Amino acid sequence: xxxxxxxxxxxxxxxxxxxxxxxxxxxxxxxxxxxxxxxxxxxxxxxxxxxxxxxxxxxxxxxxxxxxxxxxxxxxxxxxxxxxxxxxxxxxxxxxxxxxxxxxxxxxxxxxxxxxxxxxxxxxxxxxxxxxxxxxxxxxxxxxxxxxxxxxxxxxxxxxxxxxxxxxxxxxxxxxxxxxxxxxxxxxxxxxxxxxxxxxxxxxxxxxxxxxxxxxxxxxxxxxxxxxxxxxxxxxxxxxxxxxxxxxxxxxxxxxxxxxxxxxxxxxxxxxxxxxxxxxxxxxxxxxxxxxxxxx
Amino acid sequence: xxxxxxxxxxxxxxxxxxxxxxxxxxxxxxxxxxxxxxxxxxxxxxxxxxxxxxxxxxxxxxxxxxxxxxxxxxxxxxxxxxxxxxxxxxxxxxxxxxxxxxxxxxxxxxxxxxxxxxxxxxxxxxxxxxxxxxxxxxxxxxxxxxxxxxxxxxxxxxxxxxxxxxxxxxxxxxxxxxxxxxxxxxxxxxxxxxxxxxxxxxxxxxxxxxxxxxxxxxxxxxxxxxxxxxxxxxxxxxxxxxxxxxxxxxxxxxxxxxxxxxx
Numbered sequence: 001x002x003x004x005x006x007x008x009x010x011x012x013x014x015x016x017x018x019x020x021x022x023x024x025x026x027x028x029x030x031x032x033x034x035x036x037x038x039x040x041x042x043x044x045x046x047x048x049x050x051x052x053x054x055x056x057x058x059x060x061x062x063x064x065x066x067x068x069x070x071x072x073x074x075x076x077x078x079x080x081x082x083x084x085x086x087x088x089x090x091x092x093x094x095x096x097x098x099x100x101x102x103x104x105x106x107x108x109x110x111x112x113x114x115x116x117x118x119x120x121x122x123x124x125x126x127x128x129x130x131x132x133x134x135x136x137x138x139x140x141x142x143x144x145x146x147x148x149x150x151x152x153x154x155x156x157x158x159x160x161x162x163x164x165x166x167x168x169x170x171x172x173x174x175x176x177x178x179x180x181x182x183x184x185x186x187x188x189x190x191x192x193x194x195x196x197x198x199x200x201x202x203x204x205x206x207x208x209x210x211x212x213x214x215x216x217x218x219x220x221x222x223x224x225x226x227x228x229x230x231x232x233x234x235x236x237x238x239x240x241x242x243x244x245x246x247x248x249x250x251x252x253x254x255x256x257x258x259x260x261x262x263x264x265x266x267x268x269x270x271x272x273x274x275x276x277x278x279x280x281x282x283x284x285x286x287x288x289x290x291x292x293x294x295x296x
Numbered sequence: 297x298x299x300x301x302x303x304x305x306x307x308x309x310x311x312x313x314x315x316x317x318x319x320x321x322x323x324x325x326x327x328x329x330x331x332x333x334x335x336x337x338x339x340x341x342x343x344x345x346x347x348x349x350x351x352x353x354x355x356x357x358x359x360x361x362x363x364x365x366x367x368x369x370x371x372x373x374x375x376x377x378x379x380x381x382x383x384x385x386x387x388x389x390x391x392x393x394x395x396x397x398x399x400x401x402x403x404x405x406x407x408x409x410x411x412x413x414x415x416x417x418x419x420x421x422x423x424x425x426x427x428x429x430x431x432x433x434x435x436x437x438x439x440x441x442x443x444x445x446x447x448x449x450x451x452x453x454x455x456x457x458x459x460x461x462x463x464x465x466x467x468x469x470x471x472x473x474x475x476x477x478x479x480x481x482x483x484x485x486x487x488x489x490x491x492x493x494x495x496x497x498x499x500x501x502x503x504x505x506x507x508x509x510x511x512x513x514x515x516x517x518x519x520x521x522x523x524x525x526x527x528x529x530x531x532x533x534x535x536x537x538x539x540x541x542x543x544x545x546x547x548x549x550x551x552x553x554x555x556x557x558x559x
Contacts, residue, residue, distance in 0.1 A: 108368070109368060176405075178401065178403060178405035179405060179407060179408075181363065181401060181405065182401065182405045182406075182407065182465070182468075183407075183417075184363065184366070184394065185361060185363060185394055185398070185399035185401075185469070186394070186398075186417070186418035186421075186468065186469070186472055187391055187392075187394040187395040187418065187421075187422055187472060188391070188418070188421050188422075189391055192421045196417065196421070197407060201408060
């Protein structure tokens with residue numbers, strides 16, 4: 001019997017047609033859902049830009065908040081956010097990456113590592129307000145750090161540590177063991193192996209995790225409200241012990257006012273927040289791209 | 297078992313042995329992969345370990361430079377001596393052991409870095425005193441790779457062919473100026489031409505290094521090695537000069553294996 005490429009019976013042909021139809025419907029459905037999400041985002045962005053763009057000028061960036069919309073600006077909030085994110089990066093990146101390295105490379109398979117592992121996974125699911133409460137008890141009151149930038153940064157670091165640790169561990173795990181063996185067999189210590197080979201190879205993945213974490217920290221409001229980041233600050237913080245406000249808090253504050261102008265100011269502040277976020281992301285993508293090129 | 301160890305001794309006592317294995321047993325989580333193996337490795341010779349898959353030959357090889365240290369639940373009994381010193385003695389640092397025993401793995405595993413850095417990294421982390429550039433050139437020449445890569449030392453090692461990558465891995469191991477080169481089925485992922493290249497290379501290296509090669513390719517073992525150990529199910533069945541082992545084996549199981557009746 002020769003193989004035929006056309007279906008011989010009508011029943012087979014019918015069956016084949018319905019299979020193809022199902023595949024087409026599914027592809028259409030996926031496309032529709034993708035566009036729906038994108039469209040919603042575009043509508044949101046359009047609304048924000050149409051509301052806020054006319055308030056956005058250099059004075060808006062240079063002025064402190066005010067009860068007169070024409071004079072109000074985001075200087076203190078923007079400075080607070082930049083301070084906060086830098087401090088969070090300084091605290092959370094070394095601690096998170098070091099934890100991931102320890103668990104993956106040095107910890108072995110002991111009980112302690114297992115307990116740490118389970119705890120980190122659970123921490124990733126804890127609501128951010130709970131971190132705010134921890135921050136308030138531990139840093140603001142317990143360590144008497146007051147309602148300062150450092151309290152906020154420590155709280156935010158706790159919040160994003162699980163994200164950084166989990167992403168870094170995944171990245172470290174993708175480095176093949178053959179690379180580790182090669183280095184060990186050359187008479188390298190475990191630390192030399194990790195530093196020269198495992199970390200560079202997993203750097204792009206770690207960077208992705210770091211950016212995801214920092215992006216989350218930059219947009220979080222609840223823990224900051226909890227630890228009492230001020231809503232009206234008429235000065236630029238000069239050190240980690242100064243009190244501060246941040247962009248999300250300023251936005252929250254303006255949105256809750258009855259006057260229409262303040263809602264538009266909030267939209268303008270959202271645009272600034274988006275710009276900060278996107279430039280951070282693009283920087284990360286740029287570095288990652290360069291690193292990946294170097295590795296090939 | 298007893299007849300083989302006697303056999304091994306009669307062959308090698310007269311020779312200068314760089315490595316001595318005495319009743320070596322290795323168990324993973326209580327299951328023995330290598331059972332009571334004893335034989336010696338002669339200096340400046342090629343010794344091959346052959347046997348069917350899972351006979352414990354790679355496990356045994358990895359004991360020689362303590363690469364099994366990283367496997368959990370592994371227990372190693374017996375004595376392995378390098379230049380008369382027990383390499384598993386409490387005061388011996390495994391990192392130091394690996395300085396003397398270079399290793400080439402089954403699959404070429406160059407670092408995702410430049411060709412130069414692949415060779416230079418080992419000596420650099422071990423604080424090599426001389427000129428790294430000269431060392432890299434010398435090692436690549438010893439691995440007969442220099443002519444093919446001398447114009448692109450800063451290109452990524454991942455752009456090389458499989459055979460070139462494996463020779464790079466050999467050069468990388470040689471750059472550490474080891475005493476012994478351990479090769480774990482170095483040609484199993486390579487085509488016949490690359491394989492021939494590496495076998496030629498092993499002949500060249502013999503005068504300066506001691507080579508222990510694990511292979512499941514009997515032709516390769518008979519072509520390249522001076523001594524051959526035949527293992528089966530974790531036991532050393534026979535150890536002898538390669539010529540004798542492949543032509544007039546004293547054990548029936550060896551004869552079955554090398555004549556292709558089994559395995």
